[in-house]
Amino acid sequence: DIVLTQSPALAVSLGQRATISCRASESVRSSMHWYQQKSGQQPKLLIYGASNLASGVPARFSGSGSGTDFTFTIDPVEADDIATYYCQQSRNDPDTFGAGTKLELK
Amino acid sequence: EVQLQESGPGLVKPSQSLSLTCSVTGYSITSNYWGWIRKFPGNKMEWMGYISYSGSTSYNPSLKSRISITRDTSKNQFFLQLNSVTTEDTATYYCARSARTYYDGTYYYWGQGVMVTVSS
Numbered sequence: 001d002i003v004l005t006q007s008p009a010l011a012v013s014l015g016q017r018a019t020i021s022c023r024a025s026e027s028v029r030s031s032m033h034w035y036q037q038k039s040g041q042q043p044k045l046l047i048y049g050a051s052n053l054a055s056g057v058p059a060r061f062s063g064s065g066s067g068t069d070f071t072f073t074i075d076p077v078e079a080d081d082i083a084t085y086y087c088q089q090s091r092n093d094p095d096t097f098g099a100g101t102k103l104e105l106k
Numbered sequence: 107e108v109q110l111q112e113s114g115p116g117l118v119k120p121s122q123s124l125s126l127t128c129s130v131t132g133y134s135i136t137s138n139y140w141g142w143i144r145k146f147p148g149n150k151m152e153w154m155g156y157i158s159y160s161g162s163t164s165y166n167p168s169l170k171s172r173i174s175i176t177r178d179t180s181k182n183q184f185f186l187q188l189n190s191v192t193t194e195d196t197a198t199y200y201c202a203r204s205a206r207t208y209y210d211g212t213y214y215y216w217g218q219g220v221m222v223t224v225s226s
Contacts, residue, residue, distance in 0.1 A: 031211030042200060042216040049210025086151065090211035094166045097151035 002026055004087050004098035013106045017075040020101045022087035024068045031091040032070045034063055037100070038083040046085075047072065077103075108132040110201050110217030118195075118224050124188040128201030128217060135159070135182055139204040142175065142186045143214065144197040152197075156204060157184055191224045198222075 003025040012018040022032065030050040035043035045054045047063035050070060062073045074081050082105060087098040114126035128140070141156035155165035157175045165173050169188070177184040188195060198221045202214040 028211075030209065033211070033213040035214075042219050043214075045213055045215060048205070048213040049207070052210065084149065088151075088213065090213065093164070094168075095153040095212060097153070100149045 001094060002028060002089050002092050002096050004089060004096055006085075006087060006098040006101045008099070009102045009104055011104045011106045012077050014079060015076045017073060018077050018081070018103055020072040020085050020103075022065075022070045022072070022098050024070070024089055026092075027067045028089040028091035030066050031089055032063070032065065033088045033090065034072045035086045035088065036081075036083045037086065043086060074103075079105075108203060108215065110203060110215075112199060112201050112217050112220040114199075114220060114222070116221060116223060118191055118222060119226055120192055120224055121190055124186070124191050124195060124222055124224070126186040126199055126201075126220060126222070128184050128186075130182045130184070130203075133203065134179075135177055135184055136179055139206065139212075140177070140184050141202050141204055141214070143200045143202055143216070145200070145219075146197045154186070154188075193224050196222065196224045 005023045032050045034047040037043040046057050046061050051063045064071050084100040084102045086100045109131045111129045118124045137159050139156045139158050142154040145151045155175050157163050172189045174187045198219045200219045201217045204212050206212045
């Protein structure tokens with residue numbers, strides 16, 4: 001199975017940029033997707049295909065990368081963005097997920 | 107608006123079977139792919155499997171001997187059965203609609219989730 005590695009946590013200030021990385025153990029081309037999960041809620045799709053914004057998602061969220069290295073960015077960070085962010089790959093079966101990066105306020 | 111709602115027992119005894127229902131509104135399960143994903147305590151997520159618009163299934167090899175996903179198209183519901191559960195199957199279980207494209211791959215729109223504890 002493809003292993004996705006994320007940093008456990010990231011502390012940012014409101015109004016600043018947050019950058020979350022996800023590294024795959026082998027190439028997933030552009031089949032990388034990002035989700036936001038707030039406490040007590042289900043994961044919500046934000047980015048699909050590495051860089052495509054899901055419907056209704058604000059433009060301050062963005063994604064980039066291909067192959068093994070991917071980046072998810074929030075710019076600027078708002079208070080409502082405090083959540084855990086997960087990457088997911090679908091290049092190889094079975095689909096796998098990163099362990100999540102918890103976004104915290106400084 | 108597409109909505110998915112999981113239901114089922116919140117407590118299952120070890121060695122028994124876990125059975126969950128996903129009720130879908132706003133979209134026919136005879137279109138697209140419909141799956142189950144679980145999140146363990148500590149945040150690890152695992153894709154479990156799916157049932158397709160035609161009724162074909164695909165399962166995570168790690169679960170292949172214990173899992174079954176079926177459907178009732180007349181009720182627009184699909185089901186998860188996981189046999190011989192242990193305490194390691196304690197998790198929040200989500201049903202999800204998957205979207206697939208050739209270039210972008212497969213991604214998910216999730217139900218609210220149901221927490222299942224395996225304990226005697």
